[in-house]
Amino acid sequence: MQLLRDILDKQVVDREQVKIGKVDGLVAELRQAKPPRVIAVELGSIALGRRLGAVPGRWAARLVARLSGKRQTRPHRIAWNKVRDIGVDIEFDIDVRQTKIFAWQDWLREHVIGRIPGA
Amino acid sequence: MVAAFIFMISSNCNERKMAGSAIRLTRAFLPLLLLALTSCSSSETAEQQIKLASSTAQAAVMVTDAWLSGAAPPRYASSALQSFTETLADAGRQVQLASPSDPARREAVSTALGRLSSAAKRAQTAVDAEQHAQAGQAQRELRAAQSDLATAYRQYFSPDR
Amino acid sequence: MKKLLEISLGVVTSVGGFLEVGSIATAAQAGALFGFQLVWAVVLGTICIIFLVEMAGRFAAVSHHTIADGIRERFGFNAFIWPLLAALFVNFLVLSAEIGGVAIAAELATGVGFQWCALPVAFFVWLLLWKGTFGLIEKGMSMLGLVTLCFVAAAVMLHPDWKEVATGAVPNLPQHDTAKYWFMAVSILGASISPYLFMFYSSGGIEDQWDKTYIGANRAIAGLGMSFGGGISVGVLIVAALVLGAHGVTQVDDYNQLPLMLIPIFGFWGFVLFVVSLAIACFGAALEVALQQAYLVAQGFGWTWGEDLKPRDDPGFSLVYTLSVFLAAVPIALGLDPLKLTIFSMALTAASLPLTVVPFLFLLNDDHYVGEHCNGVISNAAVIFIIALGFVLALVTIPLQIFGGT
Secondary structure (H helix, E strand, O other): OOOOOOOOOEEOOOOOOOEEOOOOOEEEEEHHHHHHHHHHHHEHHHHHHHHHOHHHHHHHHHHHHHHHHOOOOOOOOEHHHHEEOOOOOEEEEEHHHHHOHHHHHHHHHHHHHHOOOOO | OOOOOOOOOOHHHHHHOOHHHHHHHHHHHHHHEEEHHHOOOHHHHHHHHHHHHHHHHHHHHHHHHHOOOOOOHHHHHHHHHHHHHEEEHHHHHHHHOOOOOOOHHHHHHHHHHHHHHHHHHHHHHHHHHHOHHHHHHHHHHHOOOOHHHHHHHHHOOOOOO | OOOHHHHHHHHHHHHHHHHOOHHHHHHHHHHHHHHHHHHHHHHHHHHHHHHHHHHHHHHHHHHHHOOOHHHHHHOOOHHHHHHHHHHHHHHHHHHHHHHHHHHHHHHHHHHHHHHHHHHHHHHHHHHHHOOOHHHHHHHHHHHHHHHHHHHHHHHHOOOOOOOHHHHHOOOOOOOOOOOHHHHHHHHHHHHHOOOHHHHHHHHHHHHOOOOOOHHHHHHHHHHHHEEEEHHHHHHHHHHHHHHHHHHOOOOOOOHHHHHHHHHHHHHHHHHHHHHHHHHHHHHHHHHHHHHHHHHHHHHHHOOOOOOOOHHOHHHHHHHHHHHHHHHHHHHHHOOOOOHHHHHHHHHHHHHHHHHHHHHHHHHHOOOHHHHHOOOOOOHHHHHHHHHHHHHHHHHHHHHHHHOOOO
16 A cells, blocks of 8 residues: 555545545654554645645644634644545544534534525 | 654655646746737727627617517617617727728728717617617618728728728 | 436436536627638537546546545645646636626516626525535426527528538638637637536536446436537527628627527527526526535535535535635626626636646546546547647637637
């Protein structure tokens, strides 16, 4: 399996098959005298921004920090040992509702979309 | 003990440059374009305007026809004729500005365009007032002015200029 | 038997969904000024879109990926962002043009200026997306779109010289207005080979849960549906040539001239048919383009998407189409001439083709995605041809926009 070809940019779903996002970044651990090991995947705009370059990465981080009202922000991470299945999508054994990945969608639902009749 | 640290793997390596070349080529073309744009000659503009006016006048004839035979609703006929009137009047102005050539010939073209524009205007008024006879008359006027324009156009671009 | 029904439904859908403001306007302008001379551009564009749509459908059926998913996964985000931005921008212009098309139809019908109609039109488009399901939008609107067949009926009733039409189907050089000729050829190609069409088609394959058993049906739908659709465009061109061109109306720069195409043939009903055709064709296309914007973003970033879900279950997706529709209505509401915008955006579509079509060459030859259902020699040749065509179009579009454009 090639990490970059087969994992990066794949669709991520949780155990209920809810589409969470794409694999926007990979986190690997370098070990002495052994090949590096993937320990987590990253999702979200900060990870995406970093892929475009250091500057867009900082912008994305600043924007996310401003929007979420926190001082420091980091990309969402899902530990690699939660992987359940790799097919068309990568399934992780998590429940997205218990993570903060969908915080913005929840906000959107509550404050914008949900207020429009018929939603 | 494993000295571990974490790093991000950037994805640059498996990406192909497919976008860049198209954009760069287009950009290289731009100065050329601007140069070409500024070198547009004025007689070409005049010719374009006359062609546009002739086509618009024919459209005005068709709309009036359609209204006379009850095939076009009056509201549509009226607003179409109004729009055509404006196009014709505008063509007249453009020709006045455009051509540095023989003023007499230019005058003939302008006059014909003016006649067309006012005939289209009259057709619109007739449609608004539901005057069939006057609409028919305006239509005949459109046709007559149209042949004037054709003559003026031939003279305007005649080789002995 | 069930498959046959699905194929016919699919064909009907593509026929009804083929015509939109771009194909109507470009075919009308070309027919009025050049007679049957530019039939070849419609034919060529239709052949290209058949290949692309077939591939998009096959890709979705075999790999269970949409084209947008595939591009992102195969080439990575840093490459994906270019086709993404190009498609979003071109789609924005096309969506604006389609809303303008409906607004013109509304103006012709009611006499209220098109700029006042733009926002209400956008509202109705949005409402249908908000409340409707994918089936309703794809199948329902396309069924209504069959009214555009009136152009084919009109073309046949005019008894064109079919030999001359066939001659026009072979590429030929213009005798006059050279710059305009090529500009119109480019716009016709752009109107026929719309990225939103094949991207939408692949999303539709996923929404309809296609699998490998649909490969045959997909081929039939793409081939027949797009051919018949192209036939309607040729119909518009023939009618424009024999009605407008023959009456000396050669410069179709004013949308008020368009209803004149059908009035001499059908009388008052011709006016009604034209207005209804324009309204339905553009409304259907506006729905599809707006949805495609949402698909593109949601698929590109991996959000939950699906027109059959309730808006509250895919808030990101719903937000994208909501914003797209209302933003696209703004230029029209500000009074930008829909006809000019249409022609401009069609030419720009043609120029953007390399960005969206190059990925096909890789995706449809990748074992990983399509396995044994890879492209054959002919399909690959077609893709390479379209890419080459796209590059040439990208190069010539802008100069022609200045010399040949309105």
